[in-house]
Amino acid sequence: MSVALMWEARAVDGRGEELLAWVRAQVLEREPVRRETLRAPQDRVLVITWWDAEYDARLPELPEPPAGLVTRAVHRWRFEALAEN
Template sequence: MTRAHMWEARAAEGRGPELDAWVRGHALPALRGSAGLLRTELFAAPGDRVLLITWWADEPSQVADPPPELLARPVHRWSFTSTHVE
């Protein structure tokens, strides 16, 4: 069973590059080597949003919250279980 965990944050006004740098410098290194981690993918979107998707063989590890001053709102998180792959 493969699980995907989506972590999405919206940066405070003008702080998108800092939020992206925080994910690269803190969140991703913290996940590396986690048991069951299969893959990570980082996306950027309009509105200074950052999306991190991680794929797991088991239960996903949680991604930490960035410093509050980088955020426009609380982080959103969703977990999914794969039901079909082609």
């Protein structure tokens, strides 16, 4: 089974590049099958990691960014990959 973890944060206005650099510097306790980092307007950063694991497996996740760097708590989602028909 393949599981995708999504992590999304919004930086304080004007600190998007700093949040992006912080995210890129984070090392997980083990490597996922795949990791992508994306950005969007309003200084948003999204990280998606893919894992060969059961849906409810304990998996390493990115932590909360330092206080003052983001406008709110990180949003996190977990998805199960489905076979294409």
